[in-house]
Amino acid sequence: MLRPLLLAAAIAAGLSCAPPAAFAAAATAAAAPAVARSAQAETLHRLFDEEWERGLRENPEGASYNGDKRFNDRWTDVGLAAIQARADGDRRALERLRAIDRAALSAEDQLNYDTFAWGLERSVQRQRFREYLMPLSQQGGVQTADGIVEGLAFDSAKDYRDWLARLRAVPAMIEQNQALMREGVAAGLTPPRVLMERVPAQIAKQVVDDPTRSPFYKPFARFPDSVPAAERAQLQEEAKRVIAQTVVPAYRGFGEFFQRDYLPKTRAGIAVSDLPDGKAYYDFLASYYTTTDLSAEQIHQTGLKEVARIRAEMEKIRAQVGFNGSLAEFFHYLRSDPKFFYKTPAELLEAYQAMAKRIDPELVKISKIIPRQPYGVRPIPDNIAPDTTTAYYLAGAVDGSRAGFYYVNLYKPESRPKWEMVPLSLHEAVPGHHFQFARGLELPDAPLFRRTGYFVAYGEGWGLYAERLGYDMGLYDDPYDRMGQLSYDMWRAVRLVVDTGMHAKGWSRERAIKYFMDNAPKTEQDVVNEIDRYIGTPGQALAYKIGQLKISELRERSRQALGEKFDLRDFNDQVLATGSVPLSVLEARIDAWIAAQRRG
Incomplete structure (x- = not known):
């Protein structure tokens, strides 16, 4: 994010x-x-x-x-x-x-x-x-x-x-x-x-x-x-x-x-619908962030289907690593076993920096165009780390005077598992947000609002889609790293359920936390911060999975339409070449690209 x-x-x-x-x-x-x-x-x-x-x-x-x-x-x-x-x-x-x-x-x-x-x-x-x-x-x-x-x-x-x-x-x-x-x-x-x-x-x-x-x-x-x-x-x-x-x-x-x-x-309540004109406000936010006309109920049902699909994939990983307990017990194991955690903030930061360098040389497998702007890895400032997310990205300056930065949370390293580091880095740094923003600055002849724009469904949808590009880059050779990718995919699927649940369906904060914990192995520290984030910024978290599903749908559409002509690198470069736009605009551009490719 x-x-x-x-x-x-x-x-x-x-x-x-x-x-x-x-x-x-x-x-x-x-x-x-x-x-x-x-x-x-x-x-x-x-x-x-x-x-x-x-x-x-x-x-x-x-x-x-x-x-x-x-x-x-x-x-x-x-x-x-x-x-x-x-x-x-x-x-x-x-x-x-x-x-x-x-x-x-x-x-x-x-x-x-x-x-x-x-x-x-x-x-x-x-x-x-x-x-x-x-x-x-x-x-x-x-x-x-x-x-x-x-x-x-x-x-x-x-x-x-x-x-x-x-x-x-x-x-x-x-x-x-x-x-x-x-x-x-x-x-x-x-x-609240x-x-x-x-x-x-x-x-x-x-x-x-x-x-x-x-x-x-x-x-x-x-x-x-x-x-x-x-x-x-x-x-x-x-x-x-x-x-x-x-x-x-x-x-x-x-x-x-x-x-x-x-x-x-x-206010004592958590739902944005409790505010004056609150239901209309949430409907607006859901539409604004997803850049779609999907209703809260449609989004909720999409989330439930995705949760069920990803749980089935998690069960396969549990069986592969030979864990004999239930999925809930597997989650507890992933959250608590010391082997999955670094002991100090310094060790954790060094591991994040090493992960960034591990990813960099594999980028040529998923893109022909590597942006010129560099990026770095920094710790989230101590005064906000306890109350903020696992990581975030700060885009580089338009004039090139500042690189992009991937900020990582070093607060309580015992709550930051190693198995989440691959998908997290793919999302926040490369080829996720840094690619998106740095490539945007390189759009030829585009006005600055296009070169620096940020539509959440596009930007976060690309970030979540980028997590899966780790398979194409050969980064998920360890089953626990694959579990990390699934947990991050589940994280965003759960968001569709709990965000709409709390703001449109009367869910309590406790129910949302329990649903999250029941369906994803993220640590309780992260889960509570995430749920509070969804309470404080209603609708924003819906954009990730909705955007990812659309980009993945367009990738499959392109693959089927182009057959042997399909090149994943060209598709990814085309998605980034639009700059940040509403999902309907992206779909129209990719359809036009498919037609042009078929004409040869």
Whole structure:
């Protein structure tokens, strides 16, 4: 999955739930060669340019993640007036788009038009639900604002001064969030209490006696050679002063507000359908994330069928390794036997890094086009590791100034089994998310919203599909690694059942946890965090399996249609060549590719 902080920042800003580049909108790639365009196309690309710039200006964190440093000294304005102004801007942009004659555009610009329209239409549709009044989740929010440093490049003294400016603005940012939370309480729009009970510990990590132990101080721990030695001590002293006198008091006050005024007023229930207009909200989220019109019941039934199919495959692995107990007992064995775990965080990190290097040379078996942008492996920051997922991916900067990074959770290594490392790395790094995002940046002539876009069903569907590509790459020679792949496939099938179960069918949190534990060998630490993630981000987890099923269906369709002409590498490259798009658009493009291949 993508970094949770991005999603939290999006909701807090009242923006679409996608990576900053995607919800910013669009622009023509600066490096793309000039192409003769019609008047309608010129109008379309002018809109893309202007909306991309608006997105960067209105979402400084998104600009920072994309490598644009112009707004590095500020946070997104989440005052109610600014949120309304952004909503008005989205509606105006949609009106401008609809005034363009789509029929007068080239086929490629029609694809740009349709993809841009899809996102804008849903940004406007979701305004009614006022998500911005619930700006925190257990996975991120103002309490973990320091996390943006993972995506910043500190190359000059100005970069450090910009960060100091952001530190000075922390109290105003917190006050704006508190205002949204108060408004949310008045409107009956609050998160589930079971999730919010995790937040006080996250806030407490910002309240330190020693400023150098603050997560916000991290950039000042070391400097590049480009920062003059004479300035380093001055910058460090200023950072200590601002953290001690501004940042820490602001978070101390926020902690008091949260415990006294907010936490007691959060809702007892877990279903998003409990909110005002909640059923319509969940229907919207399911459609938005899956990019389909599937109902909650249809998704639920698909999940049940997939769970049954994968259980049968797991039974075969249990028999193959000679385990004599039941499948439930096999799960317990996989979760608890010490041989499946590393003893220390350092050993676990080294193993993840080695796994990445094991995968890299096998990529030529599944793709002819290897993206140029590199990637690295990093630990998830300690202050968020206990409450977040097993791993996530942070895309590289658009301008190439930052590589992509595969972040792995080293908290409690005794809960991170070795058998999950192959599918996890395939999904989060290569050929999963890193391939998808790095290849997107290399799309020729595409506007930036296409090159940096993120439709969850496409992006996470590709990531889950990439886990199975490990078979084509010869990586699942160990039966326990194959069990890991099946457990990850089951994980995403279970999501279809428990997400719809909790939000549309009245399931309790305990029932969802038990169903997960009964059908997958993931450890209880992971299962509880996952279930809480589905509670906090309704519908998002549906996209993975729905997207994977569609991509797998298109692969089989291509194989049957092309016969001996079918080359898996060409198919995979074609899927990535579309950039991130709704599943219906991907299907149309693959069908057109099949027809072209058959014509020879």
